[in-house]
Amino acid sequence: MTNPGNEWWRGCVIYQIYPRSFQDTTGDGSGDLKGAAARLAHVASLGVDAVWLSPFFKSPMADMGYDVSDYRAVDPIFGSLEDFDALLAEAHRLGLRVIIDQVLSHTSDRHDWFQESRASRDNEKADWYVWAEAKPDGSPPNNWLSVFGGPAWEWDSTRRQYYMHNFLAAQPDLNFHNPAVQDALLDSVRFWLERGVDGFRLDTVNYYVHDRWLRSNPPLTASLAGTLTETNPYLFQEHLFDKTRPENLEFLKRFRGLIDEYGDRAVVGEVGDEGRSLQTMAAYTSGDDRLNMCYTFDLLGQAFSAAHVRGCVEAFGAVAPDGWACWAFSNHDVIRHVSRWTPPGGDADAVAKFAIRLIACLRGSICLYQGEELGLPEAELAFEDLRDPYGIRFWPGFKGRDGCRTPMPWEAGAVNAGFSVAKPWLPIPDEHRIRAVDVQNDSNESVLAVYRAVLALRRRHPSLARGSIRFLDAEGDVLAFVREAEGEALLCVFNFTGGDAVWPLPGGFEIAEVLDSVGVEAVGFETNVSLPPLGAFLARLVD
Structure with a gap:
């Protein structure tokens, strides 16, 4: 390990x-x-x-x-x-x-806890899930939505109340305020x-x-502007009150x-x-x-x-x-x-x-x-x-x-x-x-x-597992950074582009050993690292 x-x-x-x-x-x-x-x-x-x-x-x-x-x-x-x-x-x-x-x-609606909770409003587990009264017109208590589509509220005919479900109606949410x-x-x-x-x-x-007070979520600014193209309406809201x-x-x-x-x-x-x-x-x-x-x-x-x-x-x-x-x-x-x-x-x-x-x-x-x-x-x-x-x-x-x-x-x-x-x-x-x-x-x-x-x-290099990270400037779609730990410094360079890329080696950097590379010629490391499309370069720097 x-x-x-x-x-x-x-x-x-x-x-x-x-x-x-x-x-x-x-x-x-x-x-x-x-x-x-x-x-x-x-x-x-x-x-x-x-x-x-x-x-x-x-x-x-x-x-x-x-x-x-x-x-x-x-x-x-x-x-x-x-x-x-x-x-x-x-x-x-x-x-x-x-x-x-x-x-x-949340649990399944088949969980014993939920079966007891839904049985009445005054049993031992009555407050173990998120229950709420309907609005006077019978609609859900607020505008919260389910990630899986539709309102985040399901009507229960036994308790004659709504229960909350962030996902499926078969996944009622537990009441963590209890x-x-x-x-x-x-x-x-x-x-x-x-x-x-x-x-x-x-x-x-x-x-x-x-949210204890079941306040409705506001719409996203982009939703008000009509610029959203999301498949799922859940993403139209700013989720201030139903999570986090x-x-x-x-x-x-x-x-x-x-x-x-x-x-x-x-x-x-x-x-x-x-x-x-x-x-x-x-x-x-x-x-x-x-x-x-x-x-x-x-x-x-x-x-x-x-x-x-x-x-x-x-x-x-x-x-x-x-x-x-x-x-x-x-x-x-x-x-x-x-x-x-x-x-x-x-x-x-x-x-x-x-x-x-x-x-x-x-x-x-x-x-x-x-x-x-x-x-x-x-x-x-x-x-x-x-x-x-x-x-x-x-x-x-x-x-x-x-x-x-x-x-x-x-x-x-x-x-x-x-x-x-x-x-x-x-x-x-x-x-x-x-x-x-x-x-x-x-x-x-x-x-x-x-x-x-x-x-x-x-596994062989502690700097990769637990070391610090310091990003270096790079033009185009190239990512370069240094990982350091226990006296070791590793240079990591990645070319995200579909074409060749050249990354100039910063002044003061000297390659001690190439540890891994993809399509990089082992020539001229004192000045440039030349990377093919999706090329990667990993090297140990001189102390």
Whole structure:
């Protein structure tokens, strides 16, 4: 593991496993915990430090497990608690830490807590969810919207009140203003700490607390001007009152206090906060009594330029000098970055290799998503194959998240690419099959080989994992910076353009050793670094 001790998470590399799509061992077409355990050797071979498991808890699966009906039980489609314990033991044997998802902002409407809460207005859990009276005309109490479409309010005929749901109506929001709710959630977290997990990923961490007075959100200025072109009307509002409330920090301190009781644990939060995500990430990671690290969607979008990457990293450093970021280019919620960033007719493998070199050199921890080490593109699926309620709701303007959730291709020539003997829950495209693990294992030039080499390089150089970062001026779409730690200084240069680029070496810089380069001639480093399209250059500077 890269960083032993109480700060192993600082600069670590996390590999996200989406269990439903990793490996099936039961023949039902869906992946499971036994399958994930069986494939951990592949994950360990990449040189990562930890795995993040997307939800495997008991759930009706209205939102693929992000609608939890029992926080302490494994859903039968994934196996049992004993299967989880075996996976945890195998991961630890391989030197991998295990981070599990915690979906705390909401539960399933099938959860016992909600069933009791909706039964009456005066039972023990009546105030465990966000309930509100209708307006005199019967409409919802305010203008809050659901991320998944429509109002964020659902009428319940038993209580004759509305309940709040930031996502599906089947995902009612918990009331974090009630201390008993916080206590119950923290007890469920303790359950997994006692089983030996090493950390948590907190889903939608800035959605926990809502405005007590249920004030309506104002529209965005661009919305008033009629200049928005968003597919989802959720993005027409400035979300001041339905999320990112200041009271949220108090719960995060309680959460951090709990995991600190166990020592050597870590927590990473997912921040979805349009227009102010870096500021929120800073607030949530500053000091030593909140989250260890956060990630946002700033590098998970369409923007692919030197200026954008530099802007994100510098902005976070400015607002949170003592905070810590976890950067990611892909995950289970967004189009795979190879598809987002490869222009029509472009070289997807070159983009994949460029991306891993870039993210491995940024200051912060990094999170990789299963299949990106193979350079998998987004799968193009037919409407009838979709399982994601978000995609089904907004099709065809938005095709949902299933295209990045298709099963892992392990063996090109095997039935269903070695994922399952049965029809997979989502199709496996032929363009994924030809990129299977067994094919790439046999090539020193494959995307997989580059991932292993780059992550090995990161492990050998503490300056990449934990060092400072200092950006250098560069013309055009070129990114240049220096990483420094423990007496070592590394120069990192990246050419985002589709053409050749020349970056003049600043005065006083002298190359001691070239550590990694793409298409850069080992000539003339005293004056210029010449980079081909998507070229990268990493070198150790003379002391």
